[in-house]
Amino acid sequence: MLRVEDLHVHYGGIHALKGINFEVPAQKIVTLIGANGAGKSTTLRTICGLVDKSQGSIYYEDKDINDFDTRQRTIGGLVMVPEGRRIFPNLTVYENLKLGAFKRNDTDGIKKDLKWVYELFPRLEERLQQKGGTLSGGEQQMLAVARALMSKPRLLLMDEPSLGLAPLLVQEIFEIIEEINSQGTTILLIEQNAYAALKVADYAYVLETGQIIIEGPGDELLQNDEVKKAYLGG
Amino acid sequence: MSLDIFLQNIVNGLSLGSLYALIAIGYTMVYGILRLINFAHGEIFMLGTYFLYYGVLIFHLPWWLSFIVAIVLTAITGMLTERIAYRPLRKAPKISILISAIGVSFFLQNAGIVIFSGVPKSFARPEIFDKMFILGNTRISSINLASTFISVIFLMALLYVVYETKTGLAMRSISTDMETARLMAVNVDRTISITFAIGSALAAVGGILWALKYPQIFPLMGMIPGLKAFIAAVLGGIGNIVGAMIGGFILGMAEILLVGFMPQLSGYRDAFAFIILILILLFKPDGLMGKNVQEKV
Ligand SMILES: Nc1ncnc2c1ncn2[C@@H]1O[C@H](COP(=O)(O)OP(=O)(O)OP(=O)(O)O)[C@@H](O)[C@H]1O
Ligand SMILES: [Mg+2]
Numbered sequence: 001m002l003r004v005e006d007l008h009v010h011y012g013g014i015h016a017l018k019g020i021n022f023e024v025p026a027q028k029i030v031t032l033i034g035a036n037g038a039g040k041s042t043t044l045r046t047i048c049g050l051v052d053k054s055q056g057s058i059y060y061e062d063k064d065i066n067d068f069d070t071r072q073r074t075i076g077g078l079v080m081v082p083e084g085r086r087i088f089p090n091l092t093v094y095e096n097l098k099l100g101a102f103k104r105n106d107t108d109g110i111k112k113d114l115k116w117v118y119e120l121f122p123r124l125e126e127r128l129q130q131k132g133g134t135l136s137g138g139e140q141q142m143l144a145v146a147r148a149l150m151s152k153p154r155l156l157l158m159d160e161p162s163l164g165l166a167p168l169l170v171q172e173i174f175e176i177i178e179e180i181n182s183q184g185t186t187i188l189l190i191e192q193n194a195y196a197a198l199k200v201a202d203y204a205y206v207l208e209t210g211q212i213i214i215e216g217p218g219d220e221l222l223q224n225d226e227v228k229k230a231y232l233g234g
Numbered sequence: 235m236s237l238d239i240f241l242q243n244i245v246n247g248l249s250l251g252s253l254y255a256l257i258a259i260g261y262t263m264v265y266g267i268l269r270l271i272n273f274a275h276g277e278i279f280m281l282g283t284y285f286l287y288y289g290v291l292i293f294h295l296p297w298w299l300s301f302i303v304a305i306v307l308t309a310i311t312g313m314l315t316e317r318i319a320y321r322p323l324r325k326a327p328k329i330s331i332l333i334s335a336i337g338v339s340f341f342l343q344n345a346g347i348v349i350f351s352g353v354p355k356s357f358a359r360p361e362i363f364d365k366m367f368i369l370g371n372t373r374i375s376s377i378n379l380a381s382t383f384i385s386v387i388f389l390m391a392l393l394y395v396v397y398e399t400k401t402g403l404a405m406r407s408i409s410t411d412m413e414t415a416r417l418m419a420v421n422v423d424r425t426i427s428i429t430f431a432i433g434s435a436l437a438a439v440g441g442i443l444w445a446l447k448y449p450q451i452f453p454l455m456g457m458i459p460g461l462k463a464f465i466a467a468v469l470g471g472i473g474n475i476v477g478a479m480i481g482g483f484i485l486g487m488a489e490i491l492l493v494g495f496m497p498q499l500s501g502y503r504d505a506f507a508f509i510i511l512i513l514i515l516l517f518k519p520d521g522l523m524g525k526n527v528q529e530k531v
Contacts, residue, residue, distance in 0.1 A: 050416070050417075069416075070416040070417060071416055071419045071421060074418065082413075082414060082417060086411060086413075086414040086417075088407055088411060088414070089410070090406070090410055091403075091406060091407065091410070095403060095406075098403060099407050099418045099420070100418060102403075102404070102419050103419035151418070151419065
């Protein structure tokens, strides 16, 4: 569904991505793990068109998406839950969700999806008229995911959805990720919480200073000595 | 001051305030979205009056039609200034776009002098605006009532667009987080164009009502009302639309009452607005309605 080939990104003099290759097959959960500053967010942001690549290609549903801007990619079903939630604090929960569905005109479909996200996140439904900025951190994360779902993603890119959440909530978010995936959405997940990510992932890549150093099925990487030592705390 | 005169002043204050409010909207909306103080906004205000003037004089359009045409042309002019002078600089340092705005302002002023000549033109007003309503001893001119009324209608229409429509939602999302708005498939360029169109259209309405009150137009006429409306926007909390309206009304009312209560100070009328600006910047730089939602990170 998504194929990234020899992707390079520079920020001025910083060579943030040094030619990475990876693939996200349809219907799967793929995860990209790595330490701070490895280049995970850069990878996602480049896929969304928020950051310009200096070399390489990105194929989405077998099309090179080089000429599409962020908006067109979103309309095409390539949707991101950005790092740090980035909900709109001054808009209500409902308006945030409406923005997720901004490009859509299928009123019935939108209603159906609203119902679905209320089922996934009952707490949001209770707070529809509340300003996004007044939600707790965990609720904001749920809103960010719910908002992305309202865009009807075919490929959902998630940048550290569990960051800063209490253990119980982390578990809940990962259950929801699996639920979303089981409904047919392909997922590319970035995580620092390597253990949880590898457990849900069909396939995983380890990114280190802009390069992919290890890859393999999630359960295999859980057993990998190098991964254990560096990312799973021994 | 007698009650009659006081009432008369209130109406005058409302009328002037509503004009400041109309013009202040343009400053505050553009600032909200681009973090740009659009120095050329006063010139947009001026152009609106000339469009109407020539519509009536050269094209012999009926006044009301010329009014509509002028609003549309001014909106287009506002969109063009953004397209030509601001959009190419959107990724440049903020100071570049600010300097570009000052450039547009000078350009329009001087183009105005060349094309319209610097000599003030008298602005014909339909007779209906010459009427006086006399209530007891209070004399209220119909232009003051009409300008307040027309302004309030446009301001309400604006609130509707901003808070109840999809375009308004797009505007509000861009003003908080342009990048995330893009991720939501909001068409950022188009929304910014619409913002300029709306702000400029309101400036045209404000300018034309202004010219009906003070029926002389000249290429530099936008400077002082533009500055005052900018002060009104800062007073209300720049970036905040309701704030700009409230700021406009407060400033207009304060100015009229100052002159009303202390006629000996009327020469300081313009200076008074700047004193308000300085006080606001010193004591409440976020303005009366400044940002109150805290972001959780
Ligand atoms: N806008 C930018 N300008 C300059 N350098 C940047 C920019 N964004 C990221 N970088 C640099 O690129 C490298 C990769 O950053 P990136 O945000 O992709 O890391 P990450 O893997 O997401 O880290 P984290 O887990 O902390 O979010 C870092 O060295 C970072 O300093
Ligand atoms: Mg990151």
